[in-house]
Amino acid sequence: MSPLIELTGVSKILKGQQEPRTILDGVDLEVNAGRSIAIVGRSGSGKSTLLSVLGLFDRADEGTYRLDGQDITRLPERRAAKLRSSHFGFVFQRFFLLKHLTAAQNVSMALVNGQGWLPRRNRRAQVMAALDQVGIAHLARNKPPRMSGGEQQRVAIARALVRNPKILLADEPTGALDTETGTSVIDSLLAATGRGCGLVLVTHDRDHAARMDRTLDLVDGVLTERVPA
Numbered sequence: 001m002s003p004l005i006e007l008t009g010v011s012k013i014l015k016g017q018q019e020p021r022t023i024l025d026g027v028d029l030e031v032n033a034g035r036s037i038a039i040v041g042r043s044g045s046g047k048s049t050l051l052s053v054l055g056l057f058d059r060a061d062e063g064t065y066r067l068d069g070q071d072i073t074r075l076p077e078r079r080a081a082k083l084r085s086s087h088f089g090f091v092f093q094r095f096f097l098l099k100h101l102t103a104a105q106n107v108s109m110a111l112v113n114g115q116g117w118l119p120r121r122n123r124r125a126q127v128m129a130a131l132d133q134v135g136i137a138h139l140a141r142n143k144p145p146r147m148s149g150g151e152q153q154r155v156a157i158a159r160a161l162v163r164n165p166k167i168l169l170a171d172e173p174t175g176a177l178d179t180e181t182g183t184s185v186i187d188s189l190l191a192a193t194g195r196g197c198g199l200v201l202v203t204h205d206r207d208h209a210a211r212m213d214r215t216l217d218l219v220d221g222v223l224t225e226r227v228p229a
């Protein structure tokens with residue numbers, strides 16, 4: 001089976017008023033269905049930039065990007081936006097939930113954009129299935145201010161999963177949580193890989209990284225595979 005994502009020699013170069021700065025330097029990366037990858041690196045090493053390139057928010061200046069076997073390196077923004085909503089789910093350190101909406105309504109928001117309106121009954125079934133996948137279907141009617149941080153992050157993961165993405169990109173999803181709660185959030189992300197999703201997790205937490213299939217180190221924009229000890 002071909003990789004979901006294949007980056008070859010990807011570089012990102014910032015050209016401001018000063019000297020150009022290389023943020024990503026010849027990155028090669030494969031993301032496969034049902035597999036998980038941790039990206040580990042110091043602050044400023046380029047982790048978020050790499051996720052932005054993977055999630056089609058940002059473009060490589062050099063190298064090629066293949067998604068599902070198709071070269072999409074030079075795709076116009078409109079087509080990139082379509083692929084973004086059909087292929088990717090995003091989870092961030094902050095949950096970005098709307099406080100006045102219930103958990104179910106927050107998840108449902110992800111079905112409004114990109115896919116047009118689904119009949120209400122289908123929408124509800126998809127939302128409840130996503131909440132169930134992260135173990136909080138019983139909290140569907142609760143609003144974020146009455147939920148714990150871990151529960152709120154799981155609502156955000158359900159929102160990322162509700163359109164059945166092929167790839168989950170998670171940028172420090174446990175950064176605002178205590179260790180135990182963080183572990184349950186990682187459980188929810190790994191459960192998605194069990195259903196065939198590819199997962200790329202940016203994390204500072206060694207224990208969380210160790211639970212992924214592979215760990216890659218990013219140092220000054222250079223990505224290398226960590227050889228298991």
Ligand SMILES: Nc1ncnc2c1ncn2[C@@H]1O[C@H](COP(=O)(O)OP(=O)(O)OP(=O)(O)O)[C@@H](O)[C@H]1O
Pocket residue numbers: 014023041042043044045046047048049050
């Ligand atoms: N739009 C931009 N303009 C100027 N500098 C930028 C821009 N985007 C990123 N950078 C710089 O590129 C480098 C990599 O940034 P990036 O956010 O990818 O790092 P990171 O590894 O995710 O850091 P952190 O762990 O602190 O989030 C940093 O030095 C950052 O200041």
